[in-house]
Amino acid sequence: MSPISSVSCLSLALAASVWAQTPAHKQIIDMVNRHSAVYMQVSKSIWEYAELGYHEEKSSALLQRHLQEAGFRIQAGVADEPTAFIATYGQGKPVIAILGEFDALPGLSQAAAPDRSPVVEGAPGHGCGHNLLGSAAALAAVSLKEYMEAAHIAGTLRYYGTPAEEGGDGKVYMVRAGLFRDVDVVLHWHPADRNSVTNGGALAITSAKFLFHGVAAHAAFAPERGRSALDAVMLMGTGIEREHIPSNARIHYIISNGGAAPNVVPDKAELFLYARSPSLDTLDGIWARIEKIGQGAALMTETTLETRILGSDNNIVPNDALAKVAQRNLEEVGGFQYTAEEKHFAQALQASLPPGGAADLGLAASIQPLRKVDPNQPSASTDVGDVSWNVPTIGFIAATFVPGVVPHTWQAAACAGMSIGQKGMVVAAKSLAVTGADLFTNPQLVEDAKQDFARKMAGQTYKSEIPAGQKPPLDYRAR
Ligand SMILES: [Zn+2]
Ligand SMILES: [Zn+2]
Secondary structure, three states: OOHHHHHHHHHHHHHHHHOOOOHHHHHHHHHHHHHHHHHHHHHHHHHHHOOEOOOOHHHHHHHHHHHHHOOOEEEEOHHHOOOOEEEEEEEOOOEEEEEEOOOEEOOOOOOOOOOOOOOOOOOOEOOOOHHHHHHHHHHHHHHHHHHHHHOOOOEEEEEEEOOOOOOOOHHHHHHHOOOOOOOOEEEEEEEEOOEEEEOOEOOEEEEEEEEEEOEOOEOOOOHHHOEOHHHHHHHHHHHHHOOOOOOOOEEEEEEEEOOOOOOEOOOEEEEEEEEEEOOHHHHHHHHHHHHHHHHHHHHHHOOEEEEEEEEEEOOEOOOHHHHHHHHHHHHHHOOOOOOHHHHHHHHHHHOOOOOOOOOOHHHHOOEOOOOOOOOOOOOOOOOHHHHHOOOOEEEEEEEOOOOOOOOOOHHHHHHHOOHHHHHHHHHHHHHHHHHHHHHHHOHHHHHHHHHHHHHHHOOOOOOOOOOOOOOOOOOOOOO
16 A cells, blocks of 8 residues: 555544534435436446537537436527536525536547457547546536525526537636636536545646748759748757756647648648646746747748647636635545456556556545645646636546546546446545535635635736637637
8 A cells, every 4th residue: 555545544534533424415425326327327428429629519418408407597508619508506695616528539439448449440538537527517516406405505506518628728718708707616526546636736738830831842843942831840849849948847749730742842831839837927938938939940941930829728726725625525425445346447457557557446445635736746737727717716536547547548538438437426526516515505615715715816817828809719629
């Protein structure tokens, strides 16, 4: 057993004695248990649909139908995003929102099997587990609504169906449309290989395409007449690789257009780039230098440069007041045990991981202690960041993936389509639902969350690198 899981066993033991379950929490957890079979099936259907960002028609419709049948009012196609929706129950303050995602990733089609077996070769798959994410959020919302109704609790509960998390910035456009303006607290979660509260973190990101325009010519007969756009792309790449940036920043790119044939000097070539940093301000400085490198490459090759910003997300603002409550609730909910069959699946799947990649299977049963985010730890990006710059926000991760499995892999897609993923999803749903109930029944918690938010945001203003007026990029995968 690793030192980490010994610590979490200790915190679990403490949790059992310190955090006795209130009757309200017990009632909500029973409700989640009662609805869980239906939403596990919903997650399986969305896993089978495996729809890419802004094309999640069936996934979004399925979630809307279940929420509507449970008594939520539906606003569909919000923020100019056909697959975005808001499901609302109740009225008045406070307004508590739960975020749901449901988009898949290209190329990760995978059976619920512990070896690489695509269902359809090259087709999309749920390698980030968003089929579980959207379904657990709906399971939490439906259970919490049932509890509010039974206990006559006032306030507004909303489920935000947020499309295209994987590169389409669905939530950023929902923020811009003012859809979070009256929300008091946002709750979210994400599939992972362990159970934990995520208080802040994630890297701010900006993505863009740098398109160079040159002059075409016969590459052998008259190269002197040509000006190569591909030369510019390659010089830009060389410049970026020589860049001096903080060690926790990331720059990655592909050549998305390198010309048509070796015997034609390319008059168009394109570099598609992401840059990331734990802080958007630092990223702004890095971005300014990336743009200069592009201009330098154009100057060197007598080409011209056209830059298109495609997307941008902020880092997540932590909320320490909410983190305390979330941690307590996650410890109360607890993790889950593998059956013998699941253990067998997990061990077979772990055998496919790189050497040293597997982690202790006990991670699913334990809860990680609450830690401060370390900006030097490896991380990724999410459009939850932009929400958190506008509303006090707290998140969970739950052990839906076999320990050691990371998102955006076929192994993650396999777990998201079977019982291990579905059990992790229920841990998340319970944690979201009881935390939501605490916020509805204890106004001081909402007040503390707001005060913490105000402290964290002092001297900072929300901004997005996505140009003002830009519409949701519904065809972003084809651009
Ligand atoms: Zn992802
Ligand atoms: Zn994800």
